[in-house]
Amino acid sequence: MYSQQELSRFFEEKLREERFDGNPHQLYDPIQYMLDLGGKRLRPVLTLMGYGLFGDDLEKALPQAIAIELFHNFTLIHDDIMDNAPVRRGKTTVYKKWDSNTAILSGDTLFALAYQYAQKADSDILGEVLSVFSRTAIEVCEGQQMDLEFEKKNDVSVEEYIEMIRLKTGVLFAASLKIGSLIARASKEDSETLYKFGEVIGLGFQLQDDYLDTFGDEKIFGKKTGGDIVTNKKTFLYLKALEKADDTTRKQLIDLYSKTGDDEEKIGTVKNIFRELKVDNDNIELINQYFNESISFLDKLNASDEKKQELRKVAENMIKREK
Amino acid sequence: MYSQQELSRFFEEKLREERFDGNPHQLYDPIQYMLDLGGKRLRPVLTLMGYGLFGDDLEKALPQAIAIELFHNFTLIHDDIMDNAPVRRGKTTVYKKWDSNTAILSGDTLFALAYQYAQKADSDILGEVLSVFSRTAIEVCEGQQMDLEFEKKNDVSVEEYIEMIRLKTGVLFAASLKIGSLIARASKEDSETLYKFGEVIGLGFQLQDDYLDTFGDEKIFGKKTGGDIVTNKKTFLYLKALEKADDTTRKQLIDLYSKTGDDEEKIGTVKNIFRELKVDNDNIELINQYFNESISFLDKLNASDEKKQELRKVAENMIKREK
Numbered sequence: 001m002y003s004q005q006e007l008s009r010f011f012e013e014k015l016r017e018e019r020f021d022g023n024p025h026q027l028y029d030p031i032q033y034m035l036d037l038g039g040k041r042l043r044p045v046l047t048l049m050g051y052g053l054f055g056d057d058l059e060k061a062l063p064q065a066i067a068i069e070l071f072h073n074f075t076l077i078h079d080d081i082m083d084n085a086p087v088r089r090g091k092t093t094v095y096k097k098w099d100s101n102t103a104i105l106s107g108d109t110l111f112a113l114a115y116q117y118a119q120k121a122d123s124d125i126l127g128e129v130l131s132v133f134s135r136t137a138i139e140v141c142e143g144q145q146m147d148l149e150f151e152k153k154n155d156v157s158v159e160e161y162i163e164m165i166r167l168k169t170g171v172l173f174a175a176s177l178k179i180g181s182l183i184a185r186a187s188k189e190d191s192e193t194l195y196k197f198g199e200v201i202g203l204g205f206q207l208q209d210d211y212l213d214t215f216g217d218e219k220i221f222g223k224k225t226g227g228d229i230v231t232n233k234k235t236f237l238y239l240k241a242l243e244k245a246d247d248t249t250r251k252q253l254i255d256l257y258s259k260t261g262d263d264e265e266k267i268g269t270v271k272n273i274f275r276e277l278k279v280d281n282d283n284i285e286l287i288n289q290y291f292n293e294s295i296s297f298l299d300k301l302n303a304s305d306e307k308k309q310e311l312r313k314v315a316e317n318m319i320k321r322e323k
Numbered sequence: 324m325y326s327q328q329e330l331s332r333f334f335e336e337k338l339r340e341e342r343f344d345g346n347p348h349q350l351y352d353p354i355q356y357m358l359d360l361g362g363k364r365l366r367p368v369l370t371l372m373g374y375g376l377f378g379d380d381l382e383k384a385l386p387q388a389i390a391i392e393l394f395h396n397f398t399l400i401h402d403d404i405m406d407n408a409p410v411r412r413g414k415t416t417v418y419k420k421w422d423s424n425t426a427i428l429s430g431d432t433l434f435a436l437a438y439q440y441a442q443k444a445d446s447d448i449l450g451e452v453l454s455v456f457s458r459t460a461i462e463v464c465e466g467q468q469m470d471l472e473f474e475k476k477n478d479v480s481v482e483e484y485i486e487m488i489r490l491k492t493g494v495l496f497a498a499s500l501k502i503g504s505l506i507a508r509a510s511k512e513d514s515e516t517l518y519k520f521g522e523v524i525g526l527g528f529q530l531q532d533d534y535l536d537t538f539g540d541e542k543i544f545g546k547k548t549g550g551d552i553v554t555n556k557k558t559f560l561y562l563k564a565l566e567k568a569d570d571t572t573r574k575q576l577i578d579l580y581s582k583t584g585d586d587e588e589k590i591g592t593v594k595n596i597f598r599e600l601k602v603d604n605d606n607i608e609l610i611n612q613y614f615n616e617s618i619s620f621l622d623k624l625n626a627s628d629e630k631k632q633e634l635r636k637v638a639e640n641m642i643k644r645e646k
Contacts, residue, residue: 022465023465024465024468024469024472026468026472027464027465027468078427078428078431081423081424081427082424082427082428100404100423101404101405101471104401104404104405104427105401105405105464105467105468105471107431108401108430108431108434108460108464109461109464109465111431111434111435112434112457112460112461112464113457113461115438115453115456115457115460116454116457116458116461119450119453119454119457123446123447123449123450124446126446126449126450126453127442127446127449130438130442130449130453131439131442133438134435134436134438134439134442135439137431137435137438138432138435138436138439141350141428141431141432141435142345142346142347142350142432144428145347145349145350145428146347148424148428149347149349
């Protein structure tokens with residue numbers, strides 16, 4: 001079983017061999033640009049790992065790994081339009097570098113290209129692979145819609161937030177692993193266990209993301225913290241704080257989150273409230289809970305301990321990372 | 324073999340049995356709204372006809388017919404954002420009724436839903452069906468990109484225009500027919516011939532659309548003519564006129580097409596130029612040429628004359644219609 005780093009390098013090389021340079025080039029340039037931005041390639045690595053648990057010829061899972069990465073990048077291109085995000089991975093986003101119309105249409109094309117890779121699966125499993133792929137695509141859209149709605153909604157519960165990140169983030173990790181295992185003809189039981197493993201590490205991953213955005217060490221995190229507070233994002237930290245706060249603090253928080261603008265004082269005040277209410281601990285505790293849950297799924301898998309060990313490391317990297 | 328009208332009614336009924344009412348409802352409402360706007364359902368009818376030439380159980384082709392119609396509606400939702408179109412089929416467009424973000428995301432969801440229907444094909448032909456489906460989706464995006472670029476481009480040739488409408492319109496008619504025939508296990512040769520038939524009737528359909536937009540009888544056409552002239556759309560009529568005009572008239576035309584605004588005088592002047600240069604006749608002649616070409620493909624098909632007769636009628640309706 002290869003390590004995460006080895007698989008990431010393997011995937012990166014293979015992805016670079018694929019060229020997305022069709023015509024009209026105005027349609028394909030943004031696609032190649034987006035893919036060249038790089039990233040951790042976590043999802044395709046999970047596909048390769050899901051395959052590697054049960055199969056020996058990694059190349060066989062490659063089209064699916066590429067499909068997953070293309071799909072993920074399609075969602076990023078469209079999300080950046082919806083979120084008015086000017087920067088991604090330190091570079092100008094597609095819709096800012098070109099325009100919204102180009103971003104819509106290049107995204108659509110990328111979605112179809114993702115299917116072109118997904119449908120390379122052998123015919124005996126093609127139906128099942130695509131069924132996972134399409135259901136996941138729909139769920140990711142549902143998650144993004146919930147995320148957009150939460151911006152305007154004032155009574156979001158912690159449970160609703162978890163359901164949103166499950167759909168927006170968890171199911172794609174889950175599907176990445178499951179599809180990999182399907183290519184290796186894993187049993188129905190194993191591929192379903194792997195799905196659940198991916199779903200909870202996805203939740204842990206997103207909660208860690210939220211935590212680092214507020215409490216990360218800027219030197220290690222690599223970017224300014226407090227972004228979610230500045231943009232009034234209703235994360236677990238905020239929603240849990242509302243739940244635990246007394247009336248006065250709750251009003252103060254709601255008031256702070258009704259203002260816009262980049263404000264160091266606001267960040268400091270909110271972080272203090274979070275700390276006083278100990279929701280930073282709650283956040284870490286929930287992450288640990290998901291991590292433990294993921295390990296219990298891993299234990300159930302019918303694969304060698306050595307192979308499962310690599311997957312455990314990935315879960316640790318994803319959930320306990322500092323950047 | 325059922326007639327176009329019978330199949331259209333059959334499809335409409337079946338489509339209404341499918342409900343697109345998931346959660347969050349803000350994501351699904353625009354989808355149901357768009358599908359409820361109706362339309363001629365030409366493309367799914369072609370899928371059913373493509374099937375009907377070689378098979379007897381129409382229900383078998385229904386998921387593919389629905390997939391094609393969902394895909395078509397997805398492209399309309401996104402195109403309306405890109406074209407700033409406020410009205411479609413007499414109703415407010417999705418992006419105007421809701422907003423751009425909703426239209427992007429509901430469109431994406433509809434694209435994935437289309438695949439959910441497409442992938443219901445039996446496993447022995449699933450790979451081929453999806454290969455046609457995805458390639459077509461990509462080509463339709465390429466066509467839309469060319470269409471957007473033509474707005475700003477000053478040296479579009481007639482050939483480039485034909486290639487644009489082939490991609491934006493022709494290939495989807497072609498794929499609709501071919502996929503239907505694949506479901507009925509038509510021979511490779513027949514399904515390819517049917518594809519070519521669909522491609523040329525698609526070209527004829529779009530050229531007739533252009534012609535009616537300028538020279539249609541408003542009483543029969545059902546809407547005001549001259550829309551393409553008002554928006555300076557580079558149609559066959561305009562591009563062919565530029566080709567045939569002397570320098571003075573060419574300058575006059577380019578000048579007229581550099582102005583915006585709803586102007587009866589402009590419409591009148593441009594129509595007169597088109598008539599003087601006889602590009603209205605050229606347009607009709609080209610449509611007839613495509614119609615004749617479509618009939619030659621029909622002749623080659625290994626299916627009963629009675630069945631082919633219904634397809635000939637559809638081609639006539641599509642190309643020689645007055646509205």
